[in-house]
Amino acid sequence: MFAYIIRRLLLLIPVLLIVGVIAFMLIHLIPGDPTTALLGRDATLEQREALRDQMGLNDPLPVQFMNWITDAVRLDFGDSLFLRMPVTEALFDRVQPTGLLTLYSLSLAILIAIPSGVIAAVRPNSLADRLLMVMSISGAAIPGFFFGILLILLFAVVLGWLPSGGYVGIGDDPVQHFRYMVMPALALGFSSAGLLARLVRSAMLDVLHQDYVRTAYAKGLPERHVVVKHALRNATIPALTVIGTVLATLLGGTVVIETVFNIPGMGRLVVQSVTRRDFQVVQGAVLMVATIEVLVMLILDILYVYVDPRIRYGSD
Amino acid sequence: MVLTDAAIAGSGKSSTKMGRLRLSSITPASKYYWIRLLLENWVASASLAFLVVMVLVAVFAPLIAPVEPDFVNPLVRLSGPSSDYWFGTDELGRDIFSRVVYGARVSLLVGITVMVGSTILGSLLGLIAGFYPRVDVLVMRVIDGLEAFPGILLAIAIMAAFGAAVQNVIIALSVVYVPNIARLVRGTTLMNSRELYVESARAIGMRDFPIMRKYILMNSISPLIVQCTFVIAFAILAEASLSFLGAGVPPDVPTWGGMVSAGQPRLQQAWWASVFPGAFLFATILAINLVGDGLRDAFDPRSRER
Numbered sequence: 001m002f003a004y005i006i007r008r009l010l011l012l013i014p015v016l017l018i019v020g021v022i023a024f025m026l027i028h029l030i031p032g033d034p035t036t037a038l039l040g041r042d043a044t045l046e047q048r049e050a051l052r053d054q055m056g057l058n059d060p061l062p063v064q065f066m067n068w069i070t071d072a073v074r075l076d077f078g079d080s081l082f083l084r085m086p087v088t089e090a091l092f093d094r095v096q097p098t099g100l101l102t103l104y105s106l107s108l109a110i111l112i113a114i115p116s117g118v119i120a121a122v123r124p125n126s127l128a129d130r131l132l133m134v135m136s137i138s139g140a141a142i143p144g145f146f147f148g149i150l151l152i153l154l155f156a157v158v159l160g161w162l163p164s165g166g167y168v169g170i171g172d173d174p175v176q177h178f179r180y181m182v183m184p185a186l187a188l189g190f191s192s193a194g195l196l197a198r199l200v201r202s203a204m205l206d207v208l209h210q211d212y213v214r215t216a217y218a219k220g221l222p223e224r225h226v227v228v229k230h231a232l233r234n235a236t237i238p239a240l241t242v243i244g245t246v247l248a249t250l251l252g253g254t255v256v257i258e259t260v261f262n263i264p265g266m267g268r269l270v271v272q273s274v275t276r277r278d279f280q281v282v283q284g285a286v287l288m289v290a291t292i293e294v295l296v297m298l299i300l301d302i303l304y305v306y307v308d309p310r311i312r313y314g315s316d
Numbered sequence: 317m318v319l320t321d322a323a324i325a326g327s328g329k330s331s332t333k334m335g336r337l338r339l340s341s342i343t344p345a346s347k348y349y350w351i352r353l354l355l356e357n358w359v360a361s362a363s364l365a366f367l368v369v370m371v372l373v374a375v376f377a378p379l380i381a382p383v384e385p386d387f388v389n390p391l392v393r394l395s396g397p398s399s400d401y402w403f404g405t406d407e408l409g410r411d412i413f414s415r416v417v418y419g420a421r422v423s424l425l426v427g428i429t430v431m432v433g434s435t436i437l438g439s440l441l442g443l444i445a446g447f448y449p450r451v452d453v454l455v456m457r458v459i460d461g462l463e464a465f466p467g468i469l470l471a472i473a474i475m476a477a478f479g480a481a482v483q484n485v486i487i488a489l490s491v492v493y494v495p496n497i498a499r500l501v502r503g504t505t506l507m508n509s510r511e512l513y514v515e516s517a518r519a520i521g522m523r524d525f526p527i528m529r530k531y532i533l534m535n536s537i538s539p540l541i542v543q544c545t546f547v548i549a550f551a552i553l554a555e556a557s558l559s560f561l562g563a564g565v566p567p568d569v570p571t572w573g574g575m576v577s578a579g580q581p582r583l584q585q586a587w588w589a590s591v592f593p594g595a596f597l598f599a600t601i602l603a604i605n606l607v608g609d610g611l612r613d614a615f616d617p618r619s620r621e622r
Contacts, residue, residue, distance in 0.1 A: 018461030022470075029477040141602035143553055145560045146576055146594035149583065153591070157584050164583075252466025256557050260580070270469070274476040274563050286473045290464040297464075 005302055015294055020069050023287040027279050028061075077284030082276045087284035091266055097167050098265035101257065102250050104181055105189030109246065112193040113239075114232075117200025121208060121235075122227060132197055139194030144253050148187035148260040155183060165262035184261045188253045192246045199242060203235035210234075237308050244297045251289055350538075353614035360610025363603035370600055374420040381414035385570045394586045404588035406578065415570040416593050422559075422571045423552045423600065426485055430551035431544050433490030438497025439540070443528045445498065446505025456502070459495045467492045471554055472563050480566045485558060489551050496550075500543050504536035538615040545608035549601045556597050572597040 035048040035057070043051075051057075055078075056064050071078070077087035120129040156164035162183055168176040207213060208231055216226040255267035262268070266285055273281035355361045373380055389409035397404045403412035445455035462470070474488035508514065509532060517527050533540075556573030558564030565571050572593040579589030 014457045015460045015464065018458055019464050022461060022465070023473075026473050026477050029474065137605065138598075138602065141549070141605050142598050143556050143560075143573070143576075143594070143601070145557060145573070146590075146598060149576060149580060149590050149594065152580075153583055153587055157587075248463075248466045252468040255466075255468055255472065256561065259561055270472060271561050271563065274472060274561075277476070279476060282473050282476045286465060286469055289466060289469055293466070294464045 004305060008298060008301055012294065012298060016291065019287065019290045019294065020072065021065070023072075023283055023290065024065055024068055026283050026286065030279070072287060077287065078280040080273075080278055080281045082273070082278040083281070087280050090269065090281060091285060091288060094264060094266045094269050096169065096265075097263045098251075098254050098258065098267060100170065101181065101184055101188065101254055101263065101265065102247070104185035105192070105250055105253075106243075106247065108185050109189040109193040109196055109250075112189075113196035113200055114236075117197040117239075118204055118227060118232060118235075120197070120201045121204030122223075124205070129201075132194075132201065136194030136198045139191040142191065143256075144187055144191065145256045145260050147190055148183065148257060151183045151187055152260075165260070167261075167263045167265075180261075180263075184257050184263060187260065188250055188257045192249060196239060196242070196246065199239050200235060203238040204231060207231045207235045237304070240300065240304060240307065244293075244300045247296055248293050251293065350611070350614040354607075354610050357610045357613065360607050360614075363606040363610070366599065366603045367607065370420055370603075371424060373417055374424045377417050377421055381411075381417045383411050383414050385415045385418040386410065386568070387414075394582065394589075396586070397588055403592040404586065406575075406586070406589045407582060412575070412589060412592055415575060416572070416596055418570045419572040419575060419593055420596070420600075422482065422565055422569060423555060423597070426482070426489065426555040427548040427552040427604075429486045430489040430493060430555075431548045433486065434493035434547055435497050435540070435544055437490065438494045439501045439533065441494065442498040442501025442503075443505050443533060446502040447509055447524065447528055447532070452502075455498070459498055462491070463495045467550075468554060468557055471558060472561065475558060475563045480562075480564065482565050482569070485555055485564050488558075489554050492554070493547050493550060496547060497540070497543060500539060501533075501536055504539060505532050508532045508535045542608055542612045542615065545604055545611060549604040549608070552597070552604070553601055 035043065035051045039047055039051060056067055059067070075088050077091075079085065080087050080090050083090050116128070116132050116135075120126075120132040123129060152164045155162045163180055166180055168180050170177045208227075213226060213230055216230045217223075221230075254265060255270055257263070258265045258267040259271050266289075270282055270285045273279075273285075354364075387410060389405070391409065392401065392405050393409045394407055395401060395405050395409075401411050401413065403416060405411055406415075441455055441459070445452045445459075465473075471485075471488045471492050474491065475484060478484040478488070505528075511531075514527060514531055517531055555564055556571065556576075559571040559573030560577040562574075562577070564573065567574060575593035576590045576597070579586065579591075579593075583590060
């Protein structure tokens with residue numbers, strides 16, 4: 001177990017390095033002189049030269065990369081040209097809405113997926129099973145922003161139950177906070193709920209045909225007990241492996257959903273920075289999200305070994 | 317019975333081409349058996365029919381659209397669906413139906429070209445990684461690195477650097493979906509390269525590249541085709557999201573994602589400006605996914621159990 005964790009940690013280094021190279025290259029992908037893109041066409045030669053010096057664009061590329069990555073490791077992503085503040089500060093100011101939104105939609109997806117997946121597996125081809133199928137197929141096909149707009153149309157415009165967009169901090173007014181977050185969380189989590197439910201269903205179907213489940217039934221245990229205690233526990237393991245992918249989808253989706261519901265989070269900031277051509281912010285956000293994703297994957301991999309002792313990954 | 321007659325006719329030496337084709341189509345071992353299986357699946361064939369219509373709409377957009385998509389008529393601003401304007405008009409008085417018709421062009425163009433781009437690049441990487449264990453480590457770390465970025469975020473970042481243009485959307489999304497294809501091809505390559513026929517091919521002196529092309533890639537073709545359909549769907553969804561965010565195709569080009577976004581501020585007065593383009597987007601992605609599911613079942617009927 002310990003050797004596995006060490007090995008997994010060492011594997012992290014090349015991946016993070018490549019993540020760094022990709023994020024670094026983004027600014028260097030800008031065709032032509034990046035200072036033109038950053039300062040606009042009207043900037044004087046002096047202004048450009050000053051910015052080149054400030055950004056270190058006159059140094060050789062490897063030197064630039066080393067400088068940049070050592071700063072990035074210390075969470076220094078440079079300054080936002082538009083906001084006139086450090087990128088890290090700008091991002092941390094907007095972490096709360098994005099983090100909470102991702103958390104709510106993940107919880108919502110799991111809360112929907114497990115019961116519906118289990119019911120569908122226990123009664124295959126029933127009405128519930130078919131409904132789940134329709135939900136997961138349409139969930140995979142509907143764009144998050146369009147689902148969000150349909151929700152706004154129904155719950156905000158027609159029924160007037162919920163606000164159509166905006167954000168209230170959880171510390172300011174928890175009740176209002178949840179009223180503002182219900183629709184975004186549903187819009188973001190719906191497609192993942194469908195995917196997870198399908199996985200739970202197929203994992204449950206596998207498990208329900210196992211000998212130990214038959215034995216459990218044979219010794220007269222009630223169905224509810226067999227399904228929850230014997231089957232579900234084993235069926236959650238395969239579902240756990242996709243949580244990392246689901247989280248990546250959700251984190252990416254926050255960009256779109258925050259724009260739909262006008263939530264002042266990191267995703268909204270990234271989109272605004274693209275229109276303002278504020279590349280430092282885009283680069284910093286991309287790097288930060290990718291790093292979070294890599295770390296979450298690591299934790300899930302370790303958790304996976306912990307939950308399922310049969311897996312030893314050949315390391316010990 | 318028709319088939320049996322054709323089969324008998326086809327067994328003769330002087331049979332027509334027609335007869336022979338029919339004969340081959342009834343044997344399960346036929347190369348095109350999967351097409352029949354696909355068409356027997358009514359959900360998949362209905363979806364395929366819908367997609368064919370959408371492709372025709374995109375190709376013949378100028379003939380189908382009643383007016384130019386950019387034609388501004390301030391007299392009919394924000395008018396609801398009617399016999400003149402089937403899907404209503406937007407805040408400038410442009411015909412939503414015409415814009416939806418033209419929007420199909422961008423969506424399908426991006427979907428198909430991204431699929432081609434990421435499939436070529438991804439298969440190449442996957443083949444090389446699966447075939448040469450030494451390169452594998454390097455290629456897979458790059459793939460891991462690319463996959464660490466949520467797809468849409470990476471696409472936004474690339475678009476931010478390149479600027480808004482259709483070809484940049486295609487490049488950005490092709491890069492984003494390379495890992496998807498590369499992983500699949502690497503997996504099948506690893507499996508196939510251990511097969512006896514690859515060893516035999518090597519024994520008779522075939523070079524690596526022809527082996528990869530003829531024996532390994534060709535044996536991964538059916539899962540690859542299924543994956544390709546899903547990449548088209550992902551790419552259409554991603555292009556729409558980029559255009560919705562204003563980070564995709566330039567705003568003057570009508571796109572479904574851009575139209576949904578443009579209609580959002582006036583949802584209360586004119587729901588049609590967002591809902592119709594969104595519905596077409598949803599239906600197209602749904603149809604592609606259903607064809608993909610159908611193809612998977614047709615290639616491997618066992619998968620239908622799940």
